[in-house]
Amino acid sequence: MFDGTRRRIVSLWFPRFASDRALRARPLEGPFVLTLRQGGAERVYCLNEAALGCGLARGMPFADARAFCPDLASRPADPLADQRFAVLLRRWATRWCPWVGPETPDGLVLDITGSAHLWGGEAALIATLRARLERAGLAVRIGLGATRGAAWARAHYGEGAALEGLPVAALRLEPETVTGLQRMGLRRIGQLAESPRAPLARRFGPGLLARLDQALGRQPEQICPEAEPPHYAVRLSLPEPIGLVDDVMAGLGRLLGRLCDKLQAHQAGARVLCLTLRRVDGDAREVELRLARPLRDPARIAPLFQRAVEGVDAGFGIEQMRLEAVQVEPLPPEQLGAERRHDPGRLEDLITRIGTRIGLENVLRFLPADSHIPERSFTLAPAAFSTPEGGWAPARPRPLWLFAPEPVDATGPRPPRRFRWRRMALTTGRATGPERIAPEWWLPDDAWRGGLRDYWQVETEEGRRLWMFYTPQAPGWFVQGEFA
Structure with missing residues (x-):
């Protein structure tokens, strides 16, 4: 048996x-x-x-x-x-x-x-x-x-x-x-x-x-x-209906304290928060806050709710408040140095404030890209969903201002002694180069299908410091950037 x-x-x-x-x-x-x-x-x-x-x-x-x-x-x-x-x-x-x-x-x-x-x-x-x-x-x-x-x-x-x-x-x-x-x-x-x-x-x-x-x-x-995953939500029932913004923010502060304690216990941070305000007439208003980085600090989160709470119609009063961390990400403790001179979280708070108005996906930052092509040496990514990486490390200096190539009336493979650019007559004082850049043949790019480019740093006697290139396969000169 x-x-x-x-x-x-x-x-x-x-x-x-x-x-x-x-x-x-x-x-x-x-x-x-x-x-x-x-x-x-x-x-x-x-x-x-x-x-x-x-x-x-x-x-x-x-x-x-x-x-x-x-x-x-x-x-x-x-x-x-x-x-x-x-x-x-x-x-x-x-x-x-x-x-x-x-x-x-x-x-x-x-x-x-x-x-x-x-x-x-x-x-x-x-x-x-x-x-x-x-x-x-x-x-x-x-x-x-x-x-x-x-x-x-x-x-x-x-x-x-x-x-x-x-x-x-x-x-x-x-x-x-x-x-x-x-x-x-x-x-x-x-x-x-x-x-x-x-x-x-x-x-x-x-x-x-x-x-x-x-x-x-x-x-x-x-x-x-x-084990059931932790549920990051807290509720507050009010003895009397409230309607003033200060009262709502005070209740929100109490909810944030309890919620952040729970987040800290699990070494997590809230990325998206939803505040539900239930009115006495049975209707409810929701306020969503999307953060640029995971947070669990009530003092930093509460002011970010201020503008949205001011726009809520309280009706005949709010009798219940509920705060939930809809999206949570790991947030382990960080070691704070004694010589810390600035708060890096201030930038994320600014991104959050701007993002509540125009959307977090519309606040962009430049990130370096692995390409020797000037136009492809950077990418744009939402600042809230990307992290700043190391700076560019090109073999040669790059101009501060980069724009579409603008033709210059000049001939010969060496930088012209005198030329006109943007209706200005310029004289070459010193030229450094060339730096030959070949197209990335595996990527379709109409602007680079012409072939090689020989780049020069040209300092003019008039004070302009230009980034110019010469195309040997189709002889011609162009200005693509300007140094500071």
Whole structure:
């Protein structure tokens, strides 16, 4: 007798988890697969029952699958979306029992010991579970046993079957171990349990016997439910309705203190905050604050809410306030030096203030780019979502002002002695160069398709310091920048 009566474990296996999730979002009829690039080729990642009926299988090349099934529909797989859905499914399963853990990569394990009677018994609980999941569009196989291993084995190899009659692969063994046992004639768990243990341990190691003992209940195997992620939200119910901006800001200060304490306990900082003001008439007003960097300092966050709070219509009064950190990022403690002369957070606060008016994505900063082409030596990126990097390090000095090339009436490969630029007559005093810059042939750029450029630093007697270049393939001179 393999099963005891002390613990009762339920194993849920979703054989088509990824494809079922995708079809829940966008249903369609007929054969369907999710594809994922593996080993340099597109392969079948998951498939529905209709595709299985066409002879398709996981891991086969997608080109072969299309050849087998011309009517096959496909979408790219999204493993991150699958992970998020698995978290939601695990939280949903806690309604049946408090101990729910993940069974990677496509299952759940529930310890229903002591809770099955709340649902009318084990049979009623399993029937309700199956009906709810199938109604949600998820194919599921359910195993029940006295141990986690026994439940997993029945979910994957035979619901309700006797454990001793299941194949040895039901013990969650490596494929190499399963193949070795089959070559020895040990194909069923019952045969393995009756075999001498010492030879098995010498040949396959202690892992085989550990899995066997876990399934039989001789060795404990814990179910570790994942801890719920911290919820960064605080609420304040007011004894009397308020409507003045100062009163709202005072309540916000109390909420920020509690919220920031929670953020500090988890070494996190808020990136997006949402303040909900519920009025006495049942309506609510929301104020969202997007920060340029993660923060958990109430003294710095509160003033950033001021302008938005002033524009809120309080109606007949506000009776409840709720503050939530909608987006949170890690913010470990920083070491502050004794000689710190400025606060780097002042720039982020300024970016936040400007961003509340024009949008954080519209506040840009220049970043160096790895290119010797002058026009491509920098990029523009939102300041709130990028970090300042090291300065440019070109081989030669670069001008302070850079503009589109402007032609100069001059000839010859050497800088002209006299020339006119922007209606000014200029005389060359000193010229340094040339610096030859070749086009980046792998990138399309109409301005550089002409070929080489020889750049010169030209100091004029009139005080102008210009950055000029000569094009040898199509003789001509141009001014592209000016030094300070």
